[in-house]
Amino acid sequence: MKRFFTIVGTIDRRIIFLLIGLSVLIPLIKPNWLELPIKIDNNTQIVYDSISGLQEGDKVLLSFEYGASTKPEVHPMAVALLKHLFAKGIKVYIVSLWPEGPIMAKLAMDEIIASDLFNIEDGKDYIMFDYKVGGSIVIKNISDDFRGIYKQDYNRIPIEQLQIMEGVYSVEDFDFVFDFSAGVPGNAEWVQYACDPKDVPLSSGCTSIMVTDAIPYVESGQLKGILAGMPGAAEYEKMVYDYLTNELTNNNEYINENASITKGKAFSRMSAQSVAHLVMVIFILLGNLSYYYQRKRG
């Protein structure tokens, strides 16, 4: 036993890499081998309830602040949230504070359009804006004078010509703001410069690593819940999937009858993350037992 733990203590890191690789790869290739029940986190439930509380025709501002590196974690929640909003007949306004934001937003919208779930029209049901440089200053400008910085939409159409822009002048004209965040500027800047001073409800979806920074805002109520990393995305996807399935049977006018509702990507990735976390915990335990025996041996 002692010998075993001594060997474990000197294990080559490439073996750890290989085992972690396999523990991620196998559940990704064969997700059906391990289907685990998803428990809904309290913060995810708050986000879902906040969005569910919005009414048909309400205006929601979405801010895309993530890029290629964080796409696997944040993108699934963006797609799930868009589905939830369109199913409720809510008007969506998309801005980007990261250079890659517009492409991420376009990829998310392309996915929604390709799913054929909703009969949505650009400029009528949703609108996208280009990237604006300046980070938190752009948020400050959106807060005070939206039309001062956004003169035209993503397709270069002047906003005065777009029906969806009627009555939109500042952040106060939105019923809800949602921020997809993977760094700075992110949800903290939205709290500080726009939503808290103007008393507009705000929620956020961010990478797991950012949750610790954002959680004080959640606890104080400045953020209405939070979608925390891939688990948060998977939980939200599950709730939206159940909602859409239910609404389809209730003949929701915004959902196409013949469309097929699918679970999102984060949902299928949770098995891989579960196994990877479990393997890491096992390694930590083995490492500590080995450390104990080594210390005992002196």
Added chain:
Amino acid sequence: MFIKRQLAIIVMMSMGFLALSGYFLNFPTLREFTDKDAPQWYMIIAGFAAFLGCVNLLQLHIQKVAKKQENWQYSIFTLLGFLVMIVFGFIYKNVDAPWGAHLKDDGSAFYWMYNFVYLPLGSTMFALLAFFVASASYRAFRMRNFEATLLLISGVLLMLGRVPVGAIIPWWVVLFMYISFIFAIIASKIKDKRIFFISFLSTNIIGLVLGTQLKWNITAPLFLSIPSIQEWIMAVPATAGSRAIMIGIALGILAQSFRIITGRERSILGD
């Protein structure tokens, strides 16, 4: 010299005072400046700063290759990537869309490069973290002292609590973890190994019997559910720690801003 130093300090101080006074004086012209004009200026300057950043990066890597500094071979790839994206962004677009709009066009070479080269590479780089975190946690998460043990336990609980597998861990496993933790603390007080082992075993048995009697196998109390423990760690100790850091940062920003506005902080001038 005057332009580089004194004038820069005068501009810095006057702009600092102007921006600050906008929050305290109800003077419409001043408010117009701080709320609208100054942020617009910032956005324009930030746009130029991004351009300067690109030029600087290019210069840095060209110098590295020219002087064959350490790891100069990697700089060739950076320069190649730079060049390719410049060509697809400014010279060759592959679609009929106007310049600028082609960046968002599905058929453009730029979009293709982003979607099929940069995007997978970016995700791969981030995914590599999983391997490094696994290797690092295996070597670094050691029960060296009380603080390290606390960090280890909370780390493990967060890792398990955030994923579905945490929810299926039964209550008796968590109870065993609690008892083990308590006995790890009092282990040094009990000299006789036999007594220690018997009391550890009997405490576990009592816990199991008690749990079964209280029907914890049907509805486990929150303190025996790993996802609930994880939620508590995030809501209480993690929030307290984050708030302390945030208050510290805010005080630091306040002090630094005061130094800048009063002209005491000159590091931004290159000192």
